[in-house]
Amino acid sequence: MEYEQKYTVVLRGQQFVLTQSQIEFDSPNYFSACFLGDFREAQTRRLELYRNPDIFKIIYEYLCGYEVLPLSDQALPSMSLETGLINLRADALFYQLDNLVKACDDFTKKPANPRxxxxxxxxxxxxxxxxxxxxxxxxxxxxxxxxxxxxxxxxxxxxxxxxxxxxxxxxxxxxxxxxxxxxxxxxxxxxxxxxxxxxxxxxxxxxxxxxxxxxxxxxxxxxxxxxxxxxxxxx
Structure with missing residues (x-):
């Protein structure tokens, strides 16, 4: 099996290890620019940010190719599902994940089933x-x-x-x-x-x-x- 380069993203002290295939998923994006471009992070292979690590756990799964919407009740226990979707879109925008931003927008536009x-x-x-x-x-x-x-x-x-x-x-x-x-x-x-x-x-x-x-x-x-x-x- 061919070796894949790994990159570390640190969010408020929590470490996440991304593979190159994850970085290239939904690219160009913030990670591909930092790690595969001319920035210092391309040499250190380490990026420190102060975004929400709980939201990034969802983005991490997305970068693996998984469906992350709709959010489960347990996905973001510190906030409501509505707020969680808004914040997920905000971070998707920050990380320049255009397809995830579109997925959030499409999900928001879906008519809710009447109770x-x-x-x-x-x-x-x-x-x-x-x-x-x-x-x-x-x-x-x-x-x-x-x-x-x-x-x-x-x-x-x-x-x-x-x-x-x-x-x-x-x-x-x-x-x-x-x-x-x-x-x-x-x-x-x-x-x-x-x-x-x-x-x-x-x-x-x-x-x-x-x-x-x-x-x-x-x-x-x-x-x-x-x-x-x-x-x-x-x-």
Whole structure:
């Protein structure tokens, strides 16, 4: 196997070793100019910069010929995917990687798949789940006793409709012992109402409950709305 010259790029103390084939990938570029031109780095084969090393890890994979878009959730843990894409393009521009800049631009222009949601409704007759005397105002025991199978209704809605559901409660809003118990009870209720929703590609987004005014000679009823997001639509 023919020997390939190697070059060292140092970013904020982190070293990356590039081969000549990586440097020549998407060239002419910043690296080919420094290492293969008349600059001092052509003799030292070492380049020190103060760009973001985490972003360069993605560029390193790109220079190996790999597809790097779309970015994974774990690619840049210190920033959002949107910010990560913006910063990746900025560094691609700095390193004069024209094809990567174009790939970032093309990816940004792609229309995002609209988010799709399912609202599952159920009326728990003669059951008062919202009780002021229990933590967070939700009776876990009453909720666990509800039997929603085959009695629910469901409809597919857009994100705009979900945003207009007043007082929607979210799982991430609960973090104490009683709150997490409530989240577990809602998840259990959702499985009883819809089946194994996570396996089917749905995610629990939130829920809304309201006490329906009592009628003469009957107990109070509770209306329950469960909001699920279709994760399959995002693929």
């Amino acid at each position: 799709s949601f399912k609202v599952v409704g159920f009326t728990a007759w003669n059951t008062r789940i919202l009780v002021d005397t229990v933590p967070h105002g939700i009776s876990v025991n009453k909720l666990m006793g509800v039997c929603p199978q085959n009695q629910c209704w469901a409809t597919i809605v857009t994100e705009d409709v979900v945003n207009r559901i007043e007082s929607l409660q979210f799982p991430q809003s609960f973090s104490d012992f009683h709150g997490l118990h409530i989240v577990a009870a809602v998840e259990d209720y959702t499985r009883r109402a819809t089946g194994n929703y996570t396996k089917d590609g749905w995610k629990l987004i939130g829920w809304y409950m309201e006490t329906i005014p009592c009628q003469p000679n009957t107990g109070c009823d509770t209306g329950i709305l469960i909001v699920l997001e279709d994760l399959r639509a995002q693929k």
